[in-house]
Amino acid sequence: xxxxxxxxxxxxxxxxxxxxxxxxxxxxxxxxxxxxxxxxxxxxxxxxxxxxxxxxxxxxxxxxxxxxxxxxxxxxxxxxxxxxxxxxxxxxxxxxxxxxxxxxxxxxxxxxxxxxxxxxxxxxxxxxxxxxxxxxxxxxxxxxxxxxxxxxxxx
Amino acid sequence: xxxxxxxxxxxxxxxxxxxxxxxxxxxxxxxxxxxxxxxxxxxxxxxxxxxxxxxxxxxxxxxxxxxxxxxxxxxxxxxxxxxxxxxxxxxxxxxxxxxxxxxxxxxxxxxxxxxxxxxxxxxxxxxxxxxxxxxxxxxxxxxxxxxxxxxxxxx
Amino acid sequence: xxxxxxxxxxxxxxxxxxxxxxxxxxxxxxxxxxxxxxxxxxxxxxxxxxxxxxxxxxxxxxxxxxxxxxxxxxxxxxxxxxxxxxxxxxxxxxxxxxxxxxxxxxxxxxxxxxxxxxxxxxxxxxxxxxxxxxxxxxxxxxxxxxxxxxxxxxx
Numbered sequence: 001x002x003x004x005x006x007x008x009x010x011x012x013x014x015x016x017x018x019x020x021x022x023x024x025x026x027x028x029x030x031x032x033x034x035x036x037x038x039x040x041x042x043x044x045x046x047x048x049x050x051x052x053x054x055x056x057x058x059x060x061x062x063x064x065x066x067x068x069x070x071x072x073x074x075x076x077x078x079x080x081x082x083x084x085x086x087x088x089x090x091x092x093x094x095x096x097x098x099x100x101x102x103x104x105x106x107x108x109x110x111x112x113x114x115x116x117x118x119x120x121x122x123x124x125x126x127x128x129x130x131x132x133x134x135x136x137x138x139x140x141x142x143x144x145x146x147x148x149x150x151x152x153x154x155x
Numbered sequence: 156x157x158x159x160x161x162x163x164x165x166x167x168x169x170x171x172x173x174x175x176x177x178x179x180x181x182x183x184x185x186x187x188x189x190x191x192x193x194x195x196x197x198x199x200x201x202x203x204x205x206x207x208x209x210x211x212x213x214x215x216x217x218x219x220x221x222x223x224x225x226x227x228x229x230x231x232x233x234x235x236x237x238x239x240x241x242x243x244x245x246x247x248x249x250x251x252x253x254x255x256x257x258x259x260x261x262x263x264x265x266x267x268x269x270x271x272x273x274x275x276x277x278x279x280x281x282x283x284x285x286x287x288x289x290x291x292x293x294x295x296x297x298x299x300x301x302x303x304x305x306x307x308x309x310x
Numbered sequence: 311x312x313x314x315x316x317x318x319x320x321x322x323x324x325x326x327x328x329x330x331x332x333x334x335x336x337x338x339x340x341x342x343x344x345x346x347x348x349x350x351x352x353x354x355x356x357x358x359x360x361x362x363x364x365x366x367x368x369x370x371x372x373x374x375x376x377x378x379x380x381x382x383x384x385x386x387x388x389x390x391x392x393x394x395x396x397x398x399x400x401x402x403x404x405x406x407x408x409x410x411x412x413x414x415x416x417x418x419x420x421x422x423x424x425x426x427x428x429x430x431x432x433x434x435x436x437x438x439x440x441x442x443x444x445x446x447x448x449x450x451x452x453x454x455x456x457x458x459x460x461x462x463x464x465x
Contacts, residue, residue, distance in 0.1 A: 021290065024424050025431035030404045030441045037405045040443030054414055093194045094185045099445045102293045110296040114179050116204055121180035122373045131185045133304045135254045136294035138412045139418040139446035149443045151214030153187045249340045250347045259364055259449045265451040269334050275326045276335035286340045288350030291449035292410045308342045
């Protein structure tokens, strides 16, 4: 399984970054029984937030989808770190919460979070079919356009 | 149990709709062990979002409570689909997250989400007493006034 | 363990309040298997919401951090009530969601929620290292500046 997942990441041209470590009194993930909880991930690329601003004003849908994709890549990076490098231990991606910094007029958060859902479903296959919520926020840490957290069932 | 629940729905005049299927790379629910995670549900009625706009500007509390009620009806519809038609398999409604599209001045999200809490507690009885969060959003997908997701312990 | 936790609370000068009971059709916490789900807690002090307004306009970071700290004290109060008075039964604080009422320009929700993360890590020690999401809301119930919910693994 792990080899298949790594092959799909390679096909997509995705290199998982080093999993970022929070500089505060919390951790990027917690394993509780068979569940892996991943902290809200920002659209980090090369060590910095790559897509900033409010969607509907500073950021268009295509760019926000890329932000969601980056959040999902960082979720996979955290999962890989949590699972000793073996993404094949992902039994099922259970739920993601997609937070989109939005103007009151922007109402296409579902399209934005598809950026993450598509990448996760492509990379993880059947195990990547997840429940989700997609909602519009007033703003997000570091002016990120998108933040996504995840709950994953592991083997 | 299932018969009692169906009777209470009938008493309330609620007909559960056909559970909607997302047109994207995610699913309306995931079962993981004894937990059923339900994706964020919008106030769908007759196949479309019935209550749109921002609460405190376009939508008043009574109408927003109706939106929350519709979200909870759609949660029950998804649960019924997930549980092979048998709502009696709901052991406990554990948690709902109530997202209310709000102006910065609107601060009665708790009253809005009571629309869902009341219906769920009435229909499910003791099993319907849930933890929850109620919060105000900048905006929501399809301009919905309310979105609610749920975690349910099943038998 | 319980005595250590109580000693740390005393060292911090924190007295846990009586756990508040919602006046609606939901409950402050639900135990499902080994998981304790705690409803969104507001910055209650002496029975009322102590920090109100929007962060970035009405409330500065220091005051918002105090609000987050109060939310976390109320989470501990609910956990203590749920666990028959024994906080030593907290095996691991798994996840908190930190909701910060924010202007579109305020982008330091992570600093605000550190107020909760720091207190919880100090009081609970290793068991207090948690995953989290920190996000900016349009507004919150009762005009609270911060709301935080929690998932806790219990023994």
